[in-house]
Amino acid sequence: MSAVSNGTTPAATPKPNPAGAVANWADERLGIATATKKQLRKVFPDHWSFMLGEIALWSFVILLLTGVFLSLWFKPSMGEVVYNGSYDQLRGIHMSEAYESTLHISFDVRAGLLMRQMHHWAAMLFIAAMLVHMMRVFLTGAFRKPRELNWIIGGVLLLLGILEGFAGYSLPDDLLSGTGLRIADGLVKATPVLGSYMSFFMFGGEFPGDVIIPRLYTAHILLIPGLLLALIAAHMLLLVYHKHTQWPGPGRTEQNVVGYPMMPVYAAKAGGFFFIVFGVVALMGGLMTINPVWRYGPYNPAEVTAGSQPDWYMGIAEGLLRIMPGWETHIFGVTLSWNVFLPGQIAPIALLMLVLAYPFIEQWITGDKREHHLLQRPRNAPTRTAFLAAMITLYGLLWAAGGNDILATVFHLDLNTITYFMRGAIFVIPPLVFILAKRWCISLQRHDNEMLLHGYESGIIMRDAQGGYTEKHLPLSEDRAYTLTARARDEVYAGMSGEDANGVSAPKARMDQLRAKASKAWFATNVQKPTAEEFEEAHHHAELEHAHDAPLEGHAADGHQFDGRHDVAGDDLTHKH
Amino acid sequence: MSTDNHDEGHELVPAEPLADPGLPEHLPRPTDVDEGAAKRAERQVATLFGLSSVFALLFCVSYFVFDIGDDPDTVGGLGASNVFLGSCLGLALLCIGIGAIQWSRKLMSDHEIVEFRHPAASPQEDRDEALAALDAGITDSGIGRRPLVRNSLLGAMAVLGLPAIVALRDLGPLPGKKLEHTVWKKGMKVVQDVDGTPIKPDMMEIGQLVNAEPAVFFPQDGEPELSGHKILAEKAKAAVILVRMHPDDIKPTELRKNWGVDGILCFSKICTHVGCPISLWEQQTHHLLCPCHQSTFDLADNGRVIFGPAARHLPQLPLELDADGYLVAQSDFTEPVGPSYWERDRTDLK
Numbered sequence: 072m073s074a075v076s077n078g079t080t081p082a083a084t085p086k087p088n089p090a091g092a093v094a095n096w097a098d099e100r101l102g103i104a105t106a107t108k109k110q111l112r113k114v115f116p117d118h119w120s121f122m123l124g125e126i127a128l129w130s131f132v133i134l135l136l137t138g139v140f141l142s143l144w145f146k147p148s149m150g151e152v153v154y155n156g157s158y159d160q161l162r163g164i165h166m167s168e169a170y171e172s173t174l175h176i177s178f179d180v181r182a183g184l185l186m187r188q189m190h191h192w193a194a195m196l197f198i199a200a201m202l203v204h205m206m207r208v209f210l211t212g213a214f215r216k217p218r219e220l221n222w223i224i225g226g227v228l229l230l231l232g233i234l235e236g237f238a239g240y241s242l243p244d245d246l247l248s249g250t251g252l253r254i255a256d257g258l259v260k261a262t263p264v265l266g267s268y269m270s271f272f273m274f275g276g277e278f279p280g281d282v283i284i285p286r287l288y289t290a291h292i293l294l295i296p297g298l299l300l301a302l303i304a305a306h307m308l309l310l311v312y313h314k315h316t317q318w319p320g321p322g323r324t325e326q327n328v329v330g331y332p333m334m335p336v337y338a339a340k341a342g343g344f345f346f347i348v349f350g351v352v353a354l355m356g357g358l359m360t361i362n363p364v365w366r367y368g369p370y371n372p373a374e375v376t377a378g379s380q381p382d383w384y385m386g387i388a389e390g391l392l393r394i395m396p397g398w399e400t401h402i403f404g405v406t407l408s409w410n411v412f413l414p415g416q417i418a419p420i421a422l423l424m425l426v427l428a429y430p431f432i433e434q435w436i437t438g439d440k441r442e443h444h445l446l447q448r449p450r451n452a453p454t455r456t457a458f459l460a461a462m463i464t465l466y467g468l469l470w471a472a473g474g475n476d477i478l479a480t481v482f483h484l485d486l487n488t489i490t491y492f493m494r495g496a497i498f499v500i501p502p503l504v505f506i507l508a509k510r511w512c513i514s515l516q517r518h519d520n521e522m523l524l525h526g527y528e529s530g531i532i533m534r535d536a537q538g539g540y541t542e543k544h545l546p547l548s549e550d551r552a553y554t555l556t557a558r559a560r561d562e563v564y565a566g567m568s569g570e571d572a573n574g575v576s577a578p579k580a581r582m583d584q585l586r587a588k589a590s591k592a593w594f595a596t597n598v599q600k601p602t603a604e605e606f607e608e609a610h611h612h613a614e615l616e617h618a619h620d621a622p623l624e625g626h627a628a629d630g631h632q633f634d635g636r637h638d639v640a641g642d643d644l645t646h647k648h
Numbered sequence: 649m650s651t652d653n654h655d656e657g658h659e660l661v662p663a664e665p666l667a668d669p670g671l672p673e674h675l676p677r678p679t680d681v682d683e684g685a686a687k688r689a690e691r692q693v694a695t696l697f698g699l700s701s702v703f704a705l706l707f708c709v710s711y712f713v714f715d716i717g718d719d720p721d722t723v724g725g726l727g728a729s730n731v732f733l734g735s736c737l738g739l740a741l742l743c744i745g746i747g748a749i750q751w752s753r754k755l756m757s758d759h760e761i762v763e764f765r766h767p768a769a770s771p772q773e774d775r776d777e778a779l780a781a782l783d784a785g786i787t788d789s790g791i792g793r794r795p796l797v798r799n800s801l802l803g804a805m806a807v808l809g810l811p812a813i814v815a816l817r818d819l820g821p822l823p824g825k826k827l828e829h830t831v832w833k834k835g836m837k838v839v840q841d842v843d844g845t846p847i848k849p850d851m852m853e854i855g856q857l858v859n860a861e862p863a864v865f866f867p868q869d870g871e872p873e874l875s876g877h878k879i880l881a882e883k884a885k886a887a888v889i890l891v892r893m894h895p896d897d898i899k900p901t902e903l904r905k906n907w908g909v910d911g912i913l914c915f916s917k918i919c920t921h922v923g924c925p926i927s928l929w930e931q932q933t934h935h936l937l938c939p940c941h942q943s944t945f946d947l948a949d950n951g952r953v954i955f956g957p958a959a960r961h962l963p964q965l966p967l968e969l970d971a972d973g974y975l976v977a978q979s980d981f982t983e984p985v986g987p988s989y990w991e992r993d994r995t996d997l998k
């Protein structure tokens with residue numbers, strides 16, 4: 072490819088192999104050699120948790136493929152028709168073209184039902200994988216500088232994914248999807264000042280109107296997928312630019328990245344993984360019914376089925392709506408529906424803002440402006456980990472509240488009691504979980520230090536001459552010990568001192584004090600890794616212990632050989648006695 | 649981490665306690681040293697890829713062999729076609745995926761590679777150059793020296809937002825008074841929602857609930873028919889329920905004293921929370937429960953909210969009997985039905 076052949080003389084390179092010829096052809100037009108020479112052998116570190124994002128990516132690809140298939144038959148129209156297809160129970164019934172074509176796809180297009188079910192399962196997987204991927208990034212601190220922007224992109228992707236899922240869920244125009252839209256209409260109407268106008272503009276008149284499905288269709292197959300695609304591309308580009316984070320370990324530092332090359336190992340693994348995700352989704356579509364719209368019937372605003380549930384990712388919004396007390400203010404002749412507006416609009420926006428701002432909030436508290444490429448074990452960031460544990464608890468509680476009627480029937484509980492319980496629980500239980508999780512992290516940190524200094528518990532019991540028993544502790548391997556210490560020491564921000572503080576305006580000084588307090592709450596109880604002196608001392612202690620144990624040497628029960636203090640490679644371990 | 653000297657300058661921070669032992673030595677896999685094992689792995693991978701083609705062909709066979717249509721219940725309630733198509737496609741894909749991963753794990757080189765990182769920021773000279781270029785561009789444009797050009801451009805851009813907003817005006821009509829009225833009016837018969845049968849009081853027993861609608865949705869011969877989505881929009885407001893209770897159990901407000909007929913009352917079916925149709929009726933307690941978020945209304949007590957997120961009572965439709973003894977409305981609802989909205993109190997009369 073080094074040969075230049077844009078002149079009149081033919082290229083003088085010896086005839087390359089066919090792949091080389093293709094590469095040559097492409098490079099002479101696209102100059103891709105420069106662009107790809109580094110990327111082809113780009114290094115990707117390996118860990119099971121790095122697959123979560125990949126699942127999300129591949130589910131998106133599956134959604135594109137199955138979605139295009141569906142769009143070949145789906146008719147996004149609310150025009151009324153009489154059903155005349157294969158499904159007996161609904162023949163002769165008036166319904167929208169959208170619902171009719173969904174039935175058509177399910178019963179009269181071969182592989183149509185499979186594609187519909189795959190599309191729906193992939194949608195669930197897409198959102199679930201994004202959520203879990205996000206938790207992984209959060210727990211390991213992978214959102215820290217320089218990756219804050221990718222965290223934001225990720226948060227927006229999750230939001231768009233949920234909106235896209237809601238739009239898709241509404242398309243078939245069955246009883247459940249219509250009920251979902253009705254609730255959306257109620258949420259919109261509760262907007263202060265503009266509510267009824269927004270509702271009329273959205274539905275092209277009074278709910279349900281005849282334009283909402285075509286409009287959602289445009290959003291579902293063009294607008295939102297386009298945005299998703301662009302943001303996913305940006306997400307990937309930034310990933311490549313920053314290079315993937317890695318777990319610390321021998322030879323794995325902040326300055327390097329260790330792993331397998333893009334070509335061939337990572338390409339084979341990631342490519343293979345695409346087929347696995349695709350295969351699993353196909354099996355799910357073939358073997359597990361999802362959203363059997365033919366059982367619900369067409370949308371009718373005067374009907375609803377008991378126990379109707381939205382898709383799982385709407386669960387927390389549903390839960391919030393359900394446990395919110397019925398507060399409404401009537402003042403100056405206007406109505407403010409706190410009962411709908413707070414849980415339906417303010418809460419989701421506040422949650423989103425918190426998620427997007429999180430890296431910056433943490434950075435402000437910790438004052439940490441360094442780049443980080445090594446991941447943290449969740450226990451080594453106890454406050455953050457505990458915060459997530461509390462958020463997961465909150466999520467779980469709201470999710471359960473979203474199914475309070477189902478809980479009531481399954482467990483024979485009183486519905487109202489569950490609701491009252493949840494109203495209190497969301498304020499009480501997450502803080503408790505926070506405290507417990509933080510303590511647990513700290514005790515795990517202590518345990519790590521214990522092992523570093525005194526070795527791990529070997530399970531070997533020693534009896535000395537006086538008849539005293541001790542458990543033998545064996546030192547960790549060098550690699551393991553190094554890995555455990557490969558983390559930064561936390562520094563509590565002490566606030567501005569003496570000279571710095573002089574000449575600073577009062578509000579600024581107050582902020583600084585707040586920050587010092589936050590930093591203390593954040594870090595102060597963390598356990599730091601042992602210092603070199605502590606290691607020295609522990610080593611000394613171990614020697615004393617060795618001296619104590621020395622007379623017992625040679626009187627070993629089986630297994631005693633493995634005391635880690637001498638090489639057992641040459642010993643004939645099994646036939647010692 | 650031993651090379652990680654971010655902490656320089658803080659003399660209180662202790663040195664790193666353990667030195668980095670460096671990358672562990674690469675240990676060969678069986679397939680690296682044993683040609684037999686490698687051959688075996690190669691055969692496994694090829695078999696998986698081969699199986700994939702078999703399943704792909706079986707998919708095509710299933711496509712033509714199994715009928716679809718109205719039998720989603722054969723084979724575990726899923727339909728034979730769907731089960732076979734899904735299984736074959738799934739297995740064909742899985743075989744490729746597992747084969748590729750087996751290939752990468754057993755046969756591709758597993759030497760780890762080290763690449764060095766660079767700070768995300770560009771080198772200082774690049775930044776300086778970029779800034780200089782930007783400065784040069786700004787200076788050349790004269791935007792700093794000619795604020796008039798700058799400001800008028802900014803103004804033009806801002807005003808350009810107006811057409812973008814105005815052009816969306818036709819998304820829908822203005823609400824006007826549409827949310828305040830339904831198709832109910834004086835003398836309109838209350839009919840069963842299934843077939844449009846008009847209802848006489850003696851057709852209902854005490855404790856019974858009937859889902860009902862205004863008679864316009866079931867036009868008699870000659871009457872104009874509402875078109876498809878118009879009906880839906882009207883239904884979304886006008887759907888009602890009739891309940892018959894013991895007249896002694898009912899505690900109407902002064903104003904509603906004569907809104908019922910022999911203990912039969914008529915309420916809006918549209919929840920005042922966010923608009924689900926309500927239908928779960930407990931006859932002993934006279935409670936009506938919304939299936940969406942469990943708001944509970946006491947129909948014996950003017951539709952008052954007794955539990956749940958709804959904030960307002962269910963609107964009640966005043967009933968009377970017409971000359972033939974059928975239940976009819978005395979008027980439209982006296983307040984807007986359904987979810988709250990900002991300007992709703994404009995017509996909240998009672």
Ligand code: HEM
Nearest residue numbers: 135138139141142145173191194236239240243292296362
């Ligand atoms: C990126 C994320 C996407 C998500 C989360 C998603 C989600 C959904 C969901 C939940 C449904 C309801 C399926 C059902 O009937 O049970 C649906 C329907 C549909 N989707 Fe998507 N979808 C996505 C992308 C796409 C794309 C890219 C296209 C087309 C290019 C598409 C085309 C359709 C069509 C035509 C329907 C209606 C088909 C039917 O209901 O039978 N979707 N989508």
Ligand code: FES
Nearest residue numbers: 919921922938941
């Ligand atoms: S719509 Fe009835 S409780 Fe929410």
